[in-house]
Amino acid sequence: MAKEIVLTGVTTTGTPHLGNYVGAIRPAIEASRQENTESYFFLADYHALIKCQDPERVQQSRLEIAATWLACGLDTNKATFYRQSDIPEIAELNWLLTCVTAKGLMNRAHAYKGAVDENLANDQDQDFGITMGLFCYPVLMAADILAFNAHKVPVGRDQIQHIEMARDIAGRFNHLFGQHFVLPEAVVGEEGSILKGLDGRKMSKSYNNTIPLFDTEKKLKKGVNKIKTNLLEPGEPKDPDDSIVFDIYKSFATAEQTEQMRQSFKDGIAWGEAKKELFTLINDQLSEPREKYLELMANPSHVEEILQAGAEKARARARSLISDLRNAVGLVNFK
Numbered sequence: 009m010a011k012e013i014v015l016t017g018v019t020t021t022g023t024p025h026l027g028n029y030v031g032a033i034r035p036a037i038e039a040s041r042q043e044n045t046e047s048y049f050f051l052a053d054y055h056a057l058i059k060c061q062d063p064e065r066v067q068q069s070r071l072e073i074a075a076t077w078l079a080c081g082l083d084t085n086k087a088t089f090y091r092q093s094d095i096p097e098i099a100e101l102n103w104l105l106t107c108v109t110a111k112g113l114m115n116r117a118h119a120y121k122g123a124v125d126e127n128l129a130n131d132q133d134q135d136f137g138i139t140m141g142l143f144c145y146p147v148l149m150a151a152d153i154l155a156f157n158a159h160k161v162p163v164g165r166d167q168i169q170h171i172e173m174a175r176d177i178a179g180r181f182n183h184l185f186g187q188h189f190v191l192p193e194a195v196v197g198e199e200g201s202i203l204k205g206l207d208g209r210k211m212s213k214s215y216n217n218t219i220p221l222f223d224t225e226k227k228l229k230k231g232v233n234k235i236k237t238n239l240l241e242p243g244e245p246k247d248p249d250d251s252i253v254f255d256i257y258k259s260f261a262t263a264e265q266t267e268q269m270r271q272s273f274k275d276g277i278a279w280g281e282a283k284k285e286l287f288t289l290i291n292d293q294l295s296e297p298r299e300k301y302l303e304l305m306a307n308p309s310h311v312e313e314i315l316q317a318g319a320e321k322a323r324a325r326a327r328s329l330i331s332d333l334r335n336a337v338g339l340v341n342f343k
């Protein structure tokens with residue numbers, strides 16, 4: 009049976025934090041080990057340019073994210089790991105898809121609509137600060153996915169609409185030019201895959217409530233100590249189901265460890281003690297990959313080699329599809 013193709017991208021504007029690890033990196037790497045799937049993971053660096061015009065930030069983030077995935081155990085012999093900008097076929101497909109995408113569909117994209125609403129709320133022209141990059145973002149994302157005819161696309165909730173748009177665009181192209189594309193499906197992780205941040209909201213760079221994944225041990229400890237708790241004293245029973253500390257603990261613990269911690273909460277564990285245990289649990293799991301991460305960060309040319317090999321693998325695949333598509337739309341060599 010043909011393998012199921014699973015593909016996902018990470019926009020390269022930030023530094024990976026614990027929430028990215030629990031919500032995306034760890035499950036993706038685990039899934040990539042399954043025999044019946046073929047995984048494509050990429051650094052969405054063209055997407056980064058939409059929101060970030062700071063070249064150093066983009067460059068640094070690309071390296072950090074690549075080093076993170078490799079340090080966390082991604083097997084690049086099995087999964088295909090590459091940078092979007094190393095695959096010119098994606099840019100080419102982006103144009104073929106742009107030409108069949110209704111403008112009205114793009115008008116409905118949440119990210120674009122959100123930007124327009126914000127402008128109107130601020131008494132600005134509705135298009136103020138909106139680039140064609142932002143407006144056409146869902147087409148580029150469709151190109152990422154359709155270039156490899158991915159079946160499943162693991163994403164956060166906020167991205168579901170984009171996958172639906174990719175299906176629409178693929179369907180339109182198929183209707184006009186023949187059956188070339190698989191209609192991709194979004195895969196959204198369970199509730200448990202969303203990690204809470206320092207203040208109890210979803211851990212996210214935009215809320216400024218993150219704990220970095222591979223900073224120093226000291227910074228990790230500092231982060232854990234900053235998690236918000238209530239004023240209950242040591243000895244007073246605490247509600248594990250209403251605690252950010254417990255919530256994060258759960259995401260790293262075995263079922264047995266979780267039950268023990270639940271009991272400790274009921275027995276009135278001191279917040280300082282609970283945080284110490286949380287730190288130890290996370291640090292034990294991260295210290296080995298942290299070392300690998302630091303090694304990779306100190307050796308960017310090694311990361312470069314891995315990504316170049318990934319790009320070669322990815323391009324071989326995309327090239328043959330693009331050549332069919334060029335034929336289909338009428339861009340054929342004269343004979």
Ligand code: TRP
Nearest residue numbers: 016017018019052055149152161
């Ligand atoms: N837009 C996605 C995000 O912000 C990242 C992304 C770009 C992506 N291209 C993709 C995800 C293709 C899945 C498939 O999270």
